[in-house]
Amino acid sequence: MATPTPRGGQSPEREGKPGNGGKGADALDVELLKVVVTRDGKKVTAQWAIHPQIKHDLLPDEWKELSDIMTQVTNIVGTRFAQVLSETEPDQPGTA
Helix, strand or coil, X not given: CCCEEECCCCCHHHXXXXXXXXXXXXXXXXXXEEEEEEEECCEEEEEEXXXXXXXXXXXXXXXXXHXXXXXXXXXXXXXXXXXXXXXXXXXCXXXX
């Protein structure tokens, strides 16, 4: 679920210099929250995941609130992705 990923958006010469927290070339970003939208033909699926430690640290009410919000987020993102997909790849008329 949560995986370390190389720092993005910075050129190699920027790493290790002031302005990036003093972190060197070994600096990593850690995914704490992730939304993934996939498609299989015309079917679009949106899912979300959270780092296990964050889930463990949340109170039950906080977890419910986060779950409700992230369900709304994945619905919005998935719907929009499907909308854009249908605009760029309209149904082709069949041949008989």
